[in-house]
Amino acid sequence: MEPAPGPQEKYQLITRNLQEVLGEDKLMAILRERELKIYWGTATTGKPHVAYFVPMSKIADFLKAGCEVTILFADLHAYLDNMKAPWELLELRTRYYEQVIKAMLESIGVPLEKLTFVRGTDYQLSKEYTLDVYRLSSVVTQHDAKKAGAEVVKQVEHPLLSGLLYPGLQALDEEYLKVDAQFGGVDQRKIFTFAEKYLPSLGYAKRVHLMNPMVPGLTGSKMSSSEEDSKIDLLDRKEDVKKKLKKAFCEPGNVENNGVLSFIKHVLFPLKSEFVVLREEKWGGNKTYTAYEALEKDFAEQVVHPGDLKNSVEVALNKLLDPIREKFNCPELKKLSSAAYPTPSKAKPGEKGTKNSEPEDVVPSRLDIRVGKVISVEKHPDADSLYVEKIDVGEAEPRTVVSGLVHFVPKEQLQDRLVVLLCNLKPQKMRGVESQGMVLCASSVGEPRQVEPLDPPAGCCAGERVYVEGYEGGEPDEELKPKKKVFEKLQADFRVSEDCVAQWKQRNFLTKLGTVSCKSLKGGSIS
Numbered sequence: 001m002e003p004a005p006g007p008q009e010k011y012q013l014i015t016r017n018l019q020e021v022l023g024e025d026k027l028m029a030i031l032r033e034r035e036l037k038i039y040w041g042t043a044t045t046g047k048p049h050v051a052y053f054v055p056m057s058k059i060a061d062f063l064k065a066g067c068e069v070t071i072l073f074a075d076l077h078a079y080l081d082n083m084k085a086p087w088e089l090l091e092l093r094t095r096y097y098e099q100v101i102k103a104m105l106e107s108i109g110v111p112l113e114k115l116t117f118v119r120g121t122d123y124q125l126s127k128e129y130t131l132d133v134y135r136l137s138s139v140v141t142q143h144d145a146k147k148a149g150a151e152v153v154k155q156v157e158h159p160l161l162s163g164l165l166y167p168g169l170q171a172l173d174e175e176y177l178k179v180d181a182q183f184g185g186v187d188q189r190k191i192f193t194f195a196e197k198y199l200p201s202l203g204y205a206k207r208v209h210l211m212n213p214m215v216p217g218l219t220g221s222k223m224s225s226s227e228e229d230s231k232i233d234l235l236d237r238k239e240d241v242k243k244k245l246k247k248a249f250c251e252p253g254n255v256e257n258n259g260v261l262s263f264i265k266h267v268l269f270p271l272k273s274e275f276v277v278l279r280e281e282k283w284g285g286n287k288t289y290t291a292y293e294a295l296e297k298d299f300a301e302q303v304v305h306p307g308d309l310k311n312s313v314e315v316a317l318n319k320l321l322d323p324i325r326e327k328f329n330c331p332e333l334k335k336l337s338s339a340a341y342p343t344p345s346k347a348k349p350g351e352k353g354t355k356n357s358e359p360e361d362v363v364p365s366r367l368d369i370r371v372g373k374v375i376s377v378e379k380h381p382d383a384d385s386l387y388v389e390k391i392d393v394g395e396a397e398p399r400t401v402v403s404g405l406v407h408f409v410p411k412e413q414l415q416d417r418l419v420v421l422l423c424n425l426k427p428q429k430m431r432g433v434e435s436q437g438m439v440l441c442a443s444s445v446g447e448p449r450q451v452e453p454l455d456p457p458a459g460c461c462a463g464e465r466v467y468v469e470g471y472e473g474g475e476p477d478e479e480l481k482p483k484k485k486v487f488e489k490l491q492a493d494f495r496v497s498e499d500c501v502a503q504w505k506q507r508n509f510l511t512k513l514g515t516v517s518c519k520s521l522k523g524g525s526i527s
Helices: 007-015 024-033 050-064 075-080 087-107 127-137 142-148 161-176 186-202 238-247 259-272 292-300 306-327 331-340 486-491
Strands: 020-022 037-043 068-074 115-119 181-185 208-212 275-277 287-289 369-379 387-392 399-403 418-422 428-430 433-435 441-443 451-453 465-468 494-496 502-504 507-511
Touching: 007 024, 007 050, 020 024, 020 186, 024 208, 037 050, 037 075, 037 161, 050 068, 050 087, 050 181, 050 208, 050 259, 050 306, 068 075, 068 087, 068 161, 075 087, 075 161, 087 115, 087 306, 087 331, 127 161, 127 186, 142 161, 142 186, 161 186, 181 186, 186 208, 238 306, 259 275, 259 292, 259 306, 275 292, 275 306, 287 292, 399 433
Parallel strands: 037 068, 037 181, 068 115, 181 208
Antiparallel strands: 020 208, 275 287, 369 387, 369 418, 369 465, 387 399, 428 433, 441 451, 465 507, 494 502, 502 507
């Protein structure tokens, strides 16, 4: 039986491969007295990918050092961060994260019984926590809250108040999880320094903060759930892993922004304490490296070829992914995966694309739909059936929009009304006046024809985003190309439900305040 590591050995295990530690003296003092209590949190947003093995590998180090480790599934944070996870999918995504993170830990040999798993909503909705959120908001400046979340919270043109709350909640988690330290990526640094500044103002202790470097993705930039080619999904097939690694940035001799080398350094080496480069005998045969620095040196000097490096990583990575694939091959977890992430994938397994095929799917997130407020309404000077409206959609200037509503909606019913506007159609001249958007309306099926503008929920502001349930995460096209007919293809499945709710394929149109509806045209079309 190996002797238990001493304080210095524990410190080395805890801090190896980290980019930065805030509170080194306090960390060492705790280790001299007792085991360190530490947590790692993950917001349950996009599907975890292989870069998540980087924090998993560090969690293995923490356990080897005797730490008491808590893993937080930050479900409430996922909602607060620009609704990356809509409320109705929060429970499903949290369950998916629990299953996949546990599968990852098991695949690298981490005993789950030594870990504590917690959901944010288990305690973040309590009276005490909520009161502390209010207490914190009374001392934190807007400037500091915005600055703290700048690297983590999604930055948008019209930021939501929820994004300002995000850093404060993450700071309070340290107190409510009763830990000595928080672990995360270096992109969390501003939130960590925010916590160090403000927790003492509530009478709570300053914590130690441990930061991993940001590991490059396969394209050389940060590995991201939203950038398909930059990441390998945990459930990717072996042929997909091969294809993505083949395309990965791994220039001969270049060790900067090299995602393949970074994965070896931060995942494969810490797990096995060695890495085997597989190659044919005519190129020198297999070579085992017991120190990462030696491998990096050989690659820099072009002793190791990028092709051999990629092939070797492919073999090692598939060994990690095989037990995860096997676990998720059961009907129950397949169903959970598709329910938690209903957006169609960009490339379906086994589907062959053509050279000129579109890289994107025709999905509702490509539409830039916003709440608009009608500022003025006038009859078109050259068309009796058309209105010319000025509509505020949260931009510097209102948009000019031409609508064929004269015979359906009285002018006074449009004035100052909230409407739903499609904003990324190509501007088009209608009888000499350029229209910069389309007011979306419900239409009756039979005769006589009736038309009603769609109504956003009461309390919405001009410029707020309207999205389809389950498709909140994608970025809209800057401008829809008329030849692609993206809107027309989607619009074919727009309907009004029997409850007068606007839907696409039976999925509701939503804002952060609720559903988009019409007054009375049940079962109608939307155009």
